[in-house]
Amino acid sequence: xxxxxxxTVLPTxxxxxxxxFLLVAxxxxxxxxxxxxxxxxxxxxxxxxxxxxxxxxxxxGGTLRDILIGNFPVTWxxxxxxxxxxxxxxxxxxxxxxxxxxxxxxxxLWYLMSDAIGLGAFVVLGTSIALESGTSSFIAVFMxxxxxxxxxxxxxxxxxxxxxxFVGQVYAVAGLLGSIVYVGLRETSASEPLRVWIPVAxxxxxxxxxxxxxxxLPRANGSTQSRD
Numbered sequence: 001x002x003x004x005x006x007x008t009v010l011p012t013x014x015x016x017x018x019x020x021f022l023l024v025a026x027x028x029x030x031x032x033x034x035x036x037x038x039x040x041x042x043x044x045x046x047x048x049x050x051x052x053x054x055x056x057x058x059x060x061g062g063t064l065r066d067i068l069i070g071n072f073p074v075t076w077x078x079x080x081x082x083x084x085x086x087x088x089x090x091x092x093x094x095x096x097x098x099x100x101x102x103x104x105x106x107x108x109l110w111y112l113m114s115d116a117i118g119l120g121a122f123v124v125l126g127t128s129i130a131l132e133s134g135t136s137s138f139i140a141v142f143m144x145x146x147x148x149x150x151x152x153x154x155x156x157x158x159x160x161x162x163x164x165x166f167v168g169q170v171y172a173v174a175g176l177l178g179s180i181v182y183v184g185l186r187e188t189s190a191s192e193p194l195r196v197w198i199p200v201a202x203x204x205x206x207x208x209x210x211x212x213x214x215x216x217l218p219r220a221n222g223s224t225q226s227r228d
Contacts, residue, residue, distance in 0.1 A: 028121025033058045033086040034114040037093035043159040051090045058086040061150025120203030123148035123175040144179035168217045170210035178203035
């Protein structure tokens, strides 16, 4: 047992409440909340809609993971800081969007890259939490992907998009590979920061390459054409 903010921390909370994992969790939360604000702005939602969307995107994947592995109360109920960070990100995002310096929320690069960073951070975080909870490596990899893609799926559904994971985007596959790399590195003598940041970088780089070169998975009918 250890304490954070003068609270009792359960073993399954250690992965998100210490050192490099806490930093990754904060980065992932900010990145996904940012993607939520941009998606809300593009969809024409009001400030309340943007706030709800950004918070749900930030905690959605982790909530689903906690339910599936029986990790109760879910992480953001035990420690509310992810919600606070998401709310602060919303405030900053809404202010920036209203500045005289024009930032187009329809610019897909801003949206896709913030999403890629959130995906990489939450995949590693979700995999680590699942392993700390006692799951097998196979299930942990699955939970990492669920944590990473869950929020993005919710965001896309709420804004009337077809989720990227369903339309041939190299999205869940990038998360899957990052999670596998993390599990593999845990079995090595690499330092903890390397075990965390390398798989995060793998996910972000794979997403960046897919965006840059317009790479897509084959669709069910054999085509590789995207449908966004």
